């Protein structure tokens with residue numbers, strides 16, 4: 001018997017203690033990777049018939065972690081470290097997640113942004129093992145049967161990309177698989193969604209990145225990206241096929257170049273959300289709520305310039321509009337607090353080009369025919385209190401821009417949110433230096449602390465990783481039929497309340513990443529409560545719970561690799577004892 005088969009049932013009161021299953025298609029009843037964990041006792045090893053297959057000593061988690069960290073340290077490059085951690089995750093799943101949970105700050109940049117960006121650029125070159133499902137346009141008409149090949153019986157959540165806009169790196173085709181893999185690793189590490197119930201999914205719908213067609217190692221279809229019409233038909237079939245195999249599956253769209261049509265088409269019929277539009281909107285709203293409160297400047301006097309008017313920029317602004325309205329502005333007053341900039345300059349209704357649908361809502365109509373192209377001129381005209389970067393253009397918030405923001409504001413709110421680090425609109429060090437330490441700062445990718453005039457400053461990280469794990473977990477646990485806007489909004493307001501006293505005293509915008517597990521409980525609770533209010537939840541047994549009861553219930557359902565270990569030990573020892581007493 002393998003420990004996997006022992007704990008395989010999805011029902012039961014304590015899913016968190018189920019043993020995980022390694023990703024090894026067709027492994028059948030063979031021992032799972034975690035059966036070779038060197039922390040298992042001799043009794044368990046003998047029971048699992050792995051005794052003798054691992055070195056003799058029974059190790060503590062601390063010793064295991066020490067070895068892993070030493071091995072990690074010996075890797076010369078970021079990609080070597082990334083590959084080491086991927087192998088650890090695939091071959092020693094529980095050990096990887098124990099390490100990730102205890103060393104969140106050090107490991108997140110290696111499994112997620114920025115290093116996942118380099119991994120995606122080089123995916124076809126560094127590829128070593130299957131880690132997710134690939135569905136090609138050529139599979140159209142047969143998606144359901146290809147999906148049947150996924151070896152896990154149950155899947156609770158999938159992250160799906162077509163690779164057409166990976167971070168700020170553009171169209172990487174199927175090389176984008178690193179993103180679903182990385183995001184789902186965070187779903188597990190941050191919110192405790194069981195790793196064997198996650199599905200990284202990459203759509204091979206062609207690519208307009210011609211360099212990939214020339215690359216002999218590229219492993220996707222070497223053809224131009226399919227048309228919007230073809231994509232819609234493919235997505236219709238995909239959504240139906242996923243839900244048919246796994247009713248209740250949460251589908252998270254990620255890094256699509258134009259994600260608006262799918263979100264609109266499916267948000268009221270499938271359990272889905274878009275992380276770039278909605279998750280980013282929520283996480284940045286949380287930071288803005290705290291930044292605006294700290295600034296002392298009332299909401300009605302806030303003026304925000306958004307550099308970048310894509311899915312992330314518009315998603316963020318729409319969430320902030322909702323908050324401004326709840327703070328007493330009319331929707332029109334709230335909308336007018338925003339000025340958007342794209343490749344052609346300030347977005348106005350009379351600019352002369354046909355605006356994409358998602359840009360129209362925020363397009364200015366009060367510009368008296370004046371069109372402004374350069375960011376510095378737009379700042380002079382608007383005199384913003386907030387400067388957001390979601391443009392993919394690294395370094396565009398230069399000395400002149402930052403100096404000007406500092407002249408205009410006592411505490412300019414500056415959020416360069418593009419990923420990975422090289423695409424950040426400015427570095428943390430520059431933001432601090434050129435605003436004389438006065439910037440209220442959050443970036444998409446992490447930055448090291450910076451020293452300015454004898455004071456050490458710490459950067460906030462405004463990344464959707466603070467909310468998507470909780471949105472996913474809240475949706476799964478409440479068994480919500482759809483993900484409503486109130487659930488997304490609740491993830492933001494919950495996150496904004498998750499700062500502890502120490503973090504508040506320091507004027508931080510986001511909780512420390514090392515606390516992300518407790519933060520995810522708070523976000524998950526907020527999402528569940530909103531699902532209940534909207535009446536889209538189906539887990540009716542928890543409706544009457546107090547917040548404390550709900551938090552405890554959530555914690556009990558979070559995958560915790562330490563509990564997996566303890567539970568396996570207990571179970572096997574119990575079985576052995578029973579066997580002895582029966583003799």
Ligand SMILES: NC(=O)C1=CN([C@@H]2O[C@H](COP(=O)(O)OP(=O)(O)OC[C@H]3O[C@@H](n4cnc5c(N)ncnc54)[C@H](OP(=O)(O)O)[C@@H]3O)[C@@H](O)[C@H]2O)C=CC1
Nearest residue numbers: 167168280308309310311312342343391418419444463464
């Ligand atoms: N921090 C976080 O959690 C998140 C960060 N992001 C980051 O946000 C960035 C944007 O993502 P997304 O909105 O989905 O991407 P899109 O491609 O949809 O949008 C990019 C936007 O930037 C504009 N832009 C590009 N180049 C310039 C330029 N030189 N000058 C002015 N504007 C420019 C584009 O203009 P045009 O419309 O004219 O093409 C477009 O409006 C990415 O780097 C991504 O990594 C995304 C999600 C979450």
Ligand SMILES: CC(=O)C(=O)O
Nearest residue numbers: 167168255276419464
């Ligand atoms: C973080 C993220 O989702 C992005 O950069 O696209």
Ligand SMILES: [Mg+2]
Nearest residue numbers: 167254255276
């Ligand atoms: Mg993204």
